[in-house]
Amino acid sequence: MTAMPTGASAEIPLRPGRAWTMVERNLMIYRHTWPVLLAEIFEPMLYLLAFGVGVGLLVGDVPGLGASISYPQFVAPALLATAAMNGAMNETTFNMYGKLTTDKTYESILTTPMSVRSVALGEVFWALVRGAIVATVFLVVVSIFGLANLPEALLVIPSALLIGFAFAAVGLLTVTFLRSWQDFQLIQLVMLPMFLFATTFFPLDVYPRPVQVFVEVLPLYHSVELVRAAFLGTGGNPAVAVIYLAVLGIVALAVAVRRLEDTLRP
Amino acid sequence: MTDSSTVLIDARGLKKVYGRPGDKAGFTAVDGIDFQVRRGEAFGVLGANGAGKSSTMRMIACVSPVTAGSLRILGYDSGTDGARIRARLGVVPQDDTIDTELTVRENLLIYGRYFGLPWKVLRERSSRLLEFTRLSEKADDAVATLSGGMRRRLTIARALINEPEIVLLDEPTTGLDPQARHLLWERLFQLKQDGVTLLLTTHYMDEAEQLCDRLVVMDAGKIVAEGTPAELIARYTLREVLELRFAPGERQTMTDKCRGLAERMEELPDRLLLSTDNGEETLSAVHRQGVQPLTALVRRSSLEDVFLTLTGRSLLD
Numbered sequence: 067m068t069a070m071p072t073g074a075s076a077e078i079p080l081r082p083g084r085a086w087t088m089v090e091r092n093l094m095i096y097r098h099t100w101p102v103l104l105a106e107i108f109e110p111m112l113y114l115l116a117f118g119v120g121v122g123l124l125v126g127d128v129p130g131l132g133a134s135i136s137y138p139q140f141v142a143p144a145l146l147a148t149a150a151m152n153g154a155m156n157e158t159t160f161n162m163y164g165k166l167t168t169d170k171t172y173e174s175i176l177t178t179p180m181s182v183r184s185v186a187l188g189e190v191f192w193a194l195v196r197g198a199i200v201a202t203v204f205l206v207v208v209s210i211f212g213l214a215n216l217p218e219a220l221l222v223i224p225s226a227l228l229i230g231f232a233f234a235a236v237g238l239l240t241v242t243f244l245r246s247w248q249d250f251q252l253i254q255l256v257m258l259p260m261f262l263f264a265t266t267f268f269p270l271d272v273y274p275r276p277v278q279v280f281v282e283v284l285p286l287y288h289s290v291e292l293v294r295a296a297f298l299g300t301g302g303n304p305a306v307a308v309i310y311l312a313v314l315g316i317v318a319l320a321v322a323v324r325r326l327e328d329t330l331r332p
Numbered sequence: 333m334t335d336s337s338t339v340l341i342d343a344r345g346l347k348k349v350y351g352r353p354g355d356k357a358g359f360t361a362v363d364g365i366d367f368q369v370r371r372g373e374a375f376g377v378l379g380a381n382g383a384g385k386s387s388t389m390r391m392i393a394c395v396s397p398v399t400a401g402s403l404r405i406l407g408y409d410s411g412t413d414g415a416r417i418r419a420r421l422g423v424v425p426q427d428d429t430i431d432t433e434l435t436v437r438e439n440l441l442i443y444g445r446y447f448g449l450p451w452k453v454l455r456e457r458s459s460r461l462l463e464f465t466r467l468s469e470k471a472d473d474a475v476a477t478l479s480g481g482m483r484r485r486l487t488i489a490r491a492l493i494n495e496p497e498i499v500l501l502d503e504p505t506t507g508l509d510p511q512a513r514h515l516l517w518e519r520l521f522q523l524k525q526d527g528v529t530l531l532l533t534t535h536y537m538d539e540a541e542q543l544c545d546r547l548v549v550m551d552a553g554k555i556v557a558e559g560t561p562a563e564l565i566a567r568y569t570l571r572e573v574l575e576l577r578f579a580p581g582e583r584q585t586m587t588d589k590c591r592g593l594a595e596r597m598e599e600l601p602d603r604l605l606l607s608t609d610n611g612e613e614t615l616s617a618v619h620r621q622g623v624q625p626l627t628a629l630v631r632r633s634s635l636e637d638v639f640l641t642l643t644g645r646s647l648l649d
Contacts (some may be wrong), residue, residue, distance in 0.1 A: 087445040094442060097431045175428035177393055178446035178494075179415040331395055332350065 078312035088188025089195060103196065105205050106153055110145040113204035117141055117267060128269060135298060142213050144266040146204050146222060147229055150197045154230040157193040158237030159253060163244055172330055182327045190234040190319065197230030200221065214297055221296035228308065229289040239318040242325040260286045272295040285314055340498055340529055341369035342394060345401030346629055348387045361387035363553035364401060374530040376544035377640065384553040386426060387534035389502045393423050406497065419447060422491030422499040430475050436486055437471040444493040445604065461489040465519060481512025484580045499523065501532040505539060517542055537635040551643045568641045569633035570595060572611035576604045576625040589621045598640050
């Protein structure tokens with residue numbers, strides 16, 4: 067039996083460094099494990115039910131946003147922004163740490179023409195694809211319940227993608243600093259308070275001014291602002307949030323790629 | 333014909349130091365080695381753990397930058413043309429790095445995608461490679477269900493997905509049972525017959541003797557000998573070796589009695605090796621000295637003895 071004629075590979079053009087193949091890999095895996103994605107969609111739904119509807123019955127409308135806004139309407143966009151953040155962060159921290167350490171997935175990928183940069187971009191790209199799916203399904207569901215202001219609310223999708231990009235990049239940078247699985251506790255220590263206080267459940271003006279300044283620095287605050295503006299059609303200028311998230315993402319990604327290069331190609 | 337059509341790998345003064353640049357306390361894994369691998373050869377790198385074999389392989393695979401010296405592969409510089417070189421290499425790493433989230437066939441398909449190969453080509457090629465590595469029946473199974481030998485064969489199939497001109501194998505049969513090793517050797521031999529250049533590291537002497545046309549012996553980051561297996565045995569050993577084992581209490585006295593009976597003597601933790609041109613004669617001499625070994629074995633000298641002579645250590649230390 068003849069197995070491997072040599073030199074035949076020259077006939078097929080090589081397209082090295084294609085980040086998209088990382089997405090193809092993930093899609094192939096998700097053909098087996100798609101319920102994981104469902105869980106990610108259900109989580110914000112549950113929060114919306116518990117806090118938006120449950121607490122909403124007690125608190126009534128939320129003042130201070132121009133038109134009168136019901137509490138579920140106030141909370142829904144924040145939950146969507148948080149879902150976009152968590153989905154992206156989980157992908158590039160938790161999932162990626164496993165592939166970097168125990169599975170050594172990237173080690174074998176990097177013996178091909180793939181570069182560290184294309185692997186990193188590919189994983190960020192995949193986090194975006196996931197984020198887009200979650201955001202779209204969430205938007206469809208809340209629209210059915212009349213919480214979103216269509217068609218303006220469609221702007222939520224690009225907003226979720228930008229949030230996903232920024233947090234995927236931050237996650238990628240974070241993962242290069244992790245020393246063990248225990249360090250994930252530290253990530254939670256930052257993520258949970260940010261989720262609770264970045265105007266997710268109550269507006270900024272309930273805080274005293276010094277705390278407001280602190281909240282305004284948080285990336286999730288800007289994410290919530292962006293999605294809420296699109297969701298409620300309240301307008302406002304999203305430029306600050308867009309620039310903040312774009313710069314955060316680009317800088318984090320650039321530094322992360324350099325650090326990954328040192329880790330993966332010693 | 334260009335130079336690269338004969339010499340595929342050309343290393344000169346190749347050096348690898350781990351640690352930050354400028355950091356004097358860096359660890360030197362490869363300390364200025366020179367070697368050439370020609371097209372169609374099976375070239376072996378022999379050495380104990382920590383000799384610098386894997387670091388050398390990683391530099392050739394263009395996944396680890398060269399610290400100093402030059403390394404040209406397929407006519408390209410490893411530092412500037414890494415991706416172009418990797419496109420024509422097949423790599424079988426020491427630890428199986430199979431994608432555990434994918435099935436056996438999916439592993440081959442996705443790996444081929446990293447090379448930018450079209451799905452149509454990959455579907456045909458993956459079926460052929462699964463047949464070549466005797467994994468067709470496992471094609472749609474999860475990787476977790478594979479035995480060690482199967483995993484290694486899948487890693488080899490994966491390394492062949494881009495129809496490479498050079499295949500790098502880092503300790504390909506370490507940890508496999510004898511049957512799995514023989515099947516693997518047979519497949520590697522087939523590859524060689526098909527004209528693929530093989531570069532492998534090993535610390536198994538029988539593996540090197542079976543597969544390698546030419547080899548280098550590495551010790552502490554340096555090449556200490558180079559040649560065909562037969563040349564190395566002729567150059568560094570006598571024709572035969574007498575292996576003696578003693579009862580634990582008697583070892584020292586018996587060993588002392590044997591001194592001077594052979595041209596060279598090596599004391600290993602579990603046995604005594606006497607290098608000689610005629611093993612039976614030496615055994616008679618041993619008996620005449622009143623030495624009573626538990627077991628005595630006369631065998632031909634092997635690469636194991638070459639390694640022992642060159643480094644003073646057993647390969648499996």
